[in-house]
Amino acid sequence: MTLVQISGNLLFFAFVCYLLATLLFGGAVKGAKSESSASEKRWGKLAIIVTILGFIANLGYFITRWIAAGHAPVSNLFEFTTAFGMMVVGAFILIYFIYKTPMLGLFALPIAIIIIAYASMFPRELNPLIPALKSYWLYVHVITAALGEAILAISAVAGLIYLLKHVDVTKRTKQRFWLEAVMFTLVLVLGFVASTTTFSLMDYEASFSYVDKEEKPSEITYNTPPLFGMNEYVALTPNTMEPLAEMPPLVNAKKLSTVTWAFLFGTILYGLIRLLARKSISALLQPLVKKANSSLMDEIGYRAVLIGFPVFTLGALIFAMIWAHEAWSRFWGWDPKEVWALITWLFYAAFLHLRLSRGWHGEKSAWLAVIGFIIIMFNLIAVNLIIAGLHSYA
Amino acid sequence: MNNIKCACGHENPEGTVLCGNCGRPLTAEAENQKMVDMRYEGSARRSQTYNKTVIDKIWNFFSSVRVGIWLIVIILVAAAIGTILPQVFYVPAVTETEIAAYYERVYGTFGKLYYQLGLSDLYGSWWFQTLIGMLGISLIVASLDRVIPLFKSLKKQRTRRHESFMKRQRLFGIGENHLKDETLVKSEEKLKELRYNVKRENGALLAEKGRFSRWGPYVNHAGLIIFLGAVMLRSLPGFYVDETMWIREGETRALPETEGYYLESKEFTLETYDKEQTDEVFGEAIERVGTIASNYQTDVVLYKNPKDALPGDTKNLEEVKKESIQVNHPLKFDGFSVYQMDFRLDELRTMNFNLINKKTEESLGDVSIDLVNPKDLYDLGEGTSVELLGYYPDFSGIEEGEPQTKSPLPNNPAFLIKMITPETPEGETSFVAIKQTVEPLGENEYKLAFKNVETRDVSGLTIRKDKTLWILGLGGLIFMIGVVQGAYFNHRRIWIHETANGEIAIAAHTNKNWFAIKKELDQVTEAALLPRYIDQQDIDSEVDKKEGESSS
Numbered sequence: 001m002t003l004v005q006i007s008g009n010l011l012f013f014a015f016v017c018y019l020l021a022t023l024l025f026g027g028a029v030k031g032a033k034s035e036s037s038a039s040e041k042r043w044g045k046l047a048i049i050v051t052i053l054g055f056i057a058n059l060g061y062f063i064t065r066w067i068a069a070g071h072a073p074v075s076n077l078f079e080f081t082t083a084f085g086m087m088v089v090g091a092f093i094l095i096y097f098i099y100k101t102p103m104l105g106l107f108a109l110p111i112a113i114i115i116i117a118y119a120s121m122f123p124r125e126l127n128p129l130i131p132a133l134k135s136y137w138l139y140v141h142v143i144t145a146a147l148g149e150a151i152l153a154i155s156a157v158a159g160l161i162y163l164l165k166h167v168d169v170t171k172r173t174k175q176r177f178w179l180e181a182v183m184f185t186l187v188l189v190l191g192f193v194a195s196t197t198t199f200s201l202m203d204y205e206a207s208f209s210y211v212d213k214e215e216k217p218s219e220i221t222y223n224t225p226p227l228f229g230m231n232e233y234v235a236l237t238p239n240t241m242e243p244l245a246e247m248p249p250l251v252n253a254k255k256l257s258t259v260t261w262a263f264l265f266g267t268i269l270y271g272l273i274r275l276l277a278r279k280s281i282s283a284l285l286q287p288l289v290k291k292a293n294s295s296l297m298d299e300i301g302y303r304a305v306l307i308g309f310p311v312f313t314l315g316a317l318i319f320a321m322i323w324a325h326e327a328w329s330r331f332w333g334w335d336p337k338e339v340w341a342l343i344t345w346l347f348y349a350a351f352l353h354l355r356l357s358r359g360w361h362g363e364k365s366a367w368l369a370v371i372g373f374i375i376i377m378f379n380l381i382a383v384n385l386i387i388a389g390l391h392s393y394a
Numbered sequence: 395m396n397n398i399k400c401a402c403g404h405e406n407p408e409g410t411v412l413c414g415n416c417g418r419p420l421t422a423e424a425e426n427q428k429m430v431d432m433r434y435e436g437s438a439r440r441s442q443t444y445n446k447t448v449i450d451k452i453w454n455f456f457s458s459v460r461v462g463i464w465l466i467v468i469i470l471v472a473a474a475i476g477t478i479l480p481q482v483f484y485v486p487a488v489t490e491t492e493i494a495a496y497y498e499r500v501y502g503t504f505g506k507l508y509y510q511l512g513l514s515d516l517y518g519s520w521w522f523q524t525l526i527g528m529l530g531i532s533l534i535v536a537s538l539d540r541v542i543p544l545f546k547s548l549k550k551q552r553t554r555r556h557e558s559f560m561k562r563q564r565l566f567g568i569g570e571n572h573l574k575d576e577t578l579v580k581s582e583e584k585l586k587e588l589r590y591n592v593k594r595e596n597g598a599l600l601a602e603k604g605r606f607s608r609w610g611p612y613v614n615h616a617g618l619i620i621f622l623g624a625v626m627l628r629s630l631p632g633f634y635v636d637e638t639m640w641i642r643e644g645e646t647r648a649l650p651e652t653e654g655y656y657l658e659s660k661e662f663t664l665e666t667y668d669k670e671q672t673d674e675v676f677g678e679a680i681e682r683v684g685t686i687a688s689n690y691q692t693d694v695v696l697y698k699n700p701k702d703a704l705p706g707d708t709k710n711l712e713e714v715k716k717e718s719i720q721v722n723h724p725l726k727f728d729g730f731s732v733y734q735m736d737f738r739l740d741e742l743r744t745m746n747f748n749l750i751n752k753k754t755e756e757s758l759g760d761v762s763i764d765l766v767n768p769k770d771l772y773d774l775g776e777g778t779s780v781e782l783l784g785y786y787p788d789f790s791g792i793e794e795g796e797p798q799t800k801s802p803l804p805n806n807p808a809f810l811i812k813m814i815t816p817e818t819p820e821g822e823t824s825f826v827a828i829k830q831t832v833e834p835l836g837e838n839e840y841k842l843a844f845k846n847v848e849t850r851d852v853s854g855l856t857i858r859k860d861k862t863l864w865i866l867g868l869g870g871l872i873f874m875i876g877v878v879q880g881a882y883f884n885h886r887r888i889w890i891h892e893t894a895n896g897e898i899a900i901a902a903h904t905n906k907n908w909f910a911i912k913k914e915l916d917q918v919t920e921a922a923l924l925p926r927y928i929d930q931q932d933i934d935s936e937v938d939k940k941e942g943e944s945s946s
């Protein structure tokens with residue numbers, strides 16, 4: 001077995017551990033009559049051991065891949081997102097040892113699982129570093145920034161638990177709608193995983209020539225059936241599906257097709273869940289959080305931001321500026337990825353001020369934590385997908 | 395100033411909410427509250443006290459956290475809008491008209507509107523910079539408004555607080571004194587074990603730790619202000635140099651904005667990953683993406699002109715150092731950094747020709763024209779020479795009989811020449827361009843036949859000096875110290891005292907992390923058999939209460 005294969009296997013093992021630990025945390029939460037009962041402690045202990053085992057395997061993946069590639073595995077979308085998923089687990093373990101609450105694991109681990117599954121939909125081969133990325137600051141900056149974001153993500157997990165407990169899912173309210181919208185978005189990510197896996201199992205490929213926005217002829221290969229065609233497309237692969245519509249030069253129709261497929265698969269998945277459960281996902285999850293301690297969740301939500309904010313500032317802004325100064329000769333260039341890091345930072349600054357000075361506790365604070373996570377994921381996914389700047393990987 | 399006299403006899407400055415001595419509420423509002431607002435210890439803040447003059451009003455505006463948050467949110471939204479389309483400096487267009495045309499061509503009506511609203515240069519716009527300036531002012535004013543009174547009231551805390559203060563704390567308990575005189579002794583012991591600073595004074599105890607964390611926000615705001623100050627300094631002349639230059643292999647050029655420094659480019663190298671060599675690990679990626687660059691590098695020699703040399707005189711350059719500039723490895727000297735930013739491969743350097751007789755194809759000699767510094771006359775000896783009448787480095791066609799050049803770069807060189815040979819002493823005129831020869835004044839006997847070209851690479855370098863870097867770094871460092879101080883440490887206080895009727899009252903306050911102070915308080919309670927305390931802000935008990943109310 002080569003080092004790369006070992007690395008891949010370790011990641012798979014970690015993934016399975018996280019799935020198992022989620023079930024165990026579920027057992028801890030469900031089996032307990034009240035919080036901190038004996039049965040909860042027993043299951044919780046087992047669950048955290050499995051989580052740590054998975055985390056060690058995950059670190060093993062990271063280290064072996066680092067050795068194999070000769071650089072830290074944070075240099076493309078797959079590697080970075082996987083590292084982020086790993087750090088979410090790490091941040092959860094950290095917070096678990098402060099607050100010992102299995103409820104958090106029941107929600108944090110599935111989020112990490114979804115992130116890692118999402119990551120593995122991108123090309124997984126090792127790639128060499130382009131000159132701009134050849135710097136120790138790459139590792140320092142990316143690892144610290146991802147760690148900061150992961151700790152902030154735990155705040156959103158606590159917020160989500162708080163909201164599931166406190167939003168009344170029996171009445172038609174704005175809160176109920178938005179909470180379900182968050183759940184739907186998570187299902188969409190699964191839809192992306194499902195559609196990408198389906199088409200890659202089918203080995204789907206279709207090539208087109210087209211004219212790009214600089215009016216130059218180009219070629220592109222789709223990995224999903226082309227729902228949308230590129231500007232002035234001509235099919236190069238015989239017998240491919242005829243795109244339903246041609247897009248203007250500005251729109252990357254390949255990405256649009258991928259996203260649309262993810263949306264279709266996700267919506268069907270969501271529909272199936274609702275059909276089988278006969279209730280919304282929020283309502284489905286609500287019984288699980290009945291016993292959650294609201295004050296504690298509120299506290300964790302705030303504490304995670306307090307712990308994560310300095311780490312995020314250091315990694316995503318300060319180290320980023322030092323590196324940008326070395327690599328691009330200026331510490332700040334208003335590149336979209338930079339700007340979105342700044343936006344994230346400003347958002348959490350606003351969160352802290354609202355909480356400290358304007359008394360935004362409880363539900364308001366929980367919503368803010370969830371929105372913060374959405375901004376982080378937007379920077380991770382959408383900025384790479386839509387607004388590509390200097391940082392766009394691969 | 396009208397001082398407020400508390401029932402305990404203490405004189406408090408106007409605007410005080412909680413007596414600085416005993417903690418009694420001094421305003422009707424504070425008295426009606428179930429819990430006191432402990433931020434800033436209920437001390438008198440300028441913004442809460444005066445609101446008459448214009449200065450008061452401005453001060454109060456900027457000191458408001460509500461305003462501060464609005465500023466943060468507006469900047470956040472504006473920053474996001476600026477990422478919808480690429481900003482003007484990422485757009486391949488130079489002049490205003492080109493830029494306007496680019497946005498409209500590529501992004502349609504929306505792009506046109508985006509450009510016309512000035513959103514394409516949002517971060518450089520006056521209003522965005524004004525917002526940042528207001529944020530800076532707000533940071534200063536809000537911090538000063540709070541830190542001074544806070545500092546004063548934390549410095550002179552009394553050990554015994556009034557009961558009305560105690561019972562308005564979030565964590566509060568009152569009950570029987572089990573251990574009598576031992577209660578405070580035991581409490582003190584335990585609290586010291588938990589690293590509290592303990593003060594005791596006739597039947598009252600104040601335990602405190604982590605007070606320094608209260609300065610965290612002010613330290614981090616100071617760091618931000620220093621950072622913003624440094625950014626402003628950069629616009630003053632002399633603090634900031636940002637120049638670009640193109641340098642060809644073999645060339646020595648003065649470095650702009652430096653004092654007497656010259657740079658020679660020895661060689662530019664572009665390396666790519668070799669599929670064979672890295673096949674094992676990276677083969678798959680290279681297969682998928684195509685060639686992947688591994689290195690952009692310019693090997694340079696840095697020279698300095700001696701002090702007494704005349705400007706432009708480069709005869710006595712002294713070598714300072716040899717270095718290879720790579721991406722991520724700038725050349726650094728004397729506060730300047732030179733970065734590898736760009737390159738052009740294979741720029742034409744010299745063109746070699748052969749002067750031949752068209753009929754006999756007999757050669758009269760070689761002419762080698764340096765395309766950057768061409769000579770006026772190429773003497774081949776024995777009465778043969780080639781005279782350069784005109785040079786068009788980037789030939790773009792002939793307009794009104796005159797050859798035109800698009801740029802001074804030798805992209806498409808063309809020459810107007812006169813060939814003089816013993817047979818044609820008057821000279822024959824010819825126009826020579828790549829792949830074409832025009833004989834404007836009639837058929838010639840001789841021609842300049844193209845032989846070959848020599849090329850060289852050009853490096854695009856950026857020369858940067860930023861005298862504000864250390865201030866920016868200092869600001870960043872202070873900010874980090876401040877956030878860590880405020881976020882990773884908490885200011886906790888516990889008050890315990892014997893009441894007039896022999897009971898024990900306890901109260902506790904922390905600026906954050908109530909979970910941890912409760913755990914500590916539990917330990918003290920256990921050690922000294924203190925009365926049970928309640929959390930007056932427990933969300934679940936409130937919810938339960940509400941639910942109880944609605945069902946009954």
Ligand code: HEM
Binds near residue numbers: 353357460532
């Ligand atoms: C982007 C800019 C800013 C950042 C990063 C920032 C950062 C912080 C942080 C980290 C805290 C501590 C919060 C906590 O511990 O929960 C804080 C507190 C505070 N900030 Fe800011 N701040 C910013 C702008 C402002 C502005 C514009 C104002 C003006 C109104 C302001 C006023 C305050 C106040 C009054 C506190 C509370 C201090 C205390 O209660 O001891 N901040 N700030």
